[in-house]
Amino acid sequence: MRVIVWILTLTMLTACGWHLRGVTPLPKEYRVLFLQSQASSSFNQQLKLQLEFNNVLLTDMAADAPAILQVEPVEIDKRTLSVTSSGQVAEYELNGRLNARLLHVERNSELPIQIKSRRRLTNDINNVVGTASEESTQIKELEKDMVRKLMRRLQKAQADAFIPRPAAKAEQP
DSSP: OHHHHHHHHHHHHHHTTOOOSOOOOOOGGGSEEEEEEOSOHHHHHHHHHHHHHTTOEEOSSGGGOSEEEEEOOOEEEEEEEEEOTTSOEEEEEEEEEEEEEEEETTTTEEEEEEEEEEEEEEOOTTOHHHHHHHHHHHHHHHHHHHHHHHHHHHHTOOGGGOEEOOOOOOOOO
């Protein structure tokens, strides 16, 4: 009886599209990438790990790759959400923004990508060290979330979504 219940449960889960997180299959033309990133080293490390985990070959030179992923620095803003009756900050909101571009070298086109993520942070005025530690943890989680979102955007990158880049002007003698 238990076996039948497990089989029915697994059948229902697979029928609804549910699956474990794991490999994010990227389109074949982006399986070889050159990563050009200005983000922090922790963000770059997470991104490289995710790309390699998803069977993407990262090249050392841009000329060796059919696509280039350009990542700008991650911007994280801290905003006050609420204030206590004594005028001290009770809650913060961390807003992260990431701008990236996926360049397709052969077609001379690009796909702009903008990712946003948000986290809430409670400010305990009696535990400053704990609040600072929680803030750094939330920033790391915010970066991980943006890496996951970037991987999903790369997975959904369609050829028709790319914008043609202007041709380089020929130098005149």
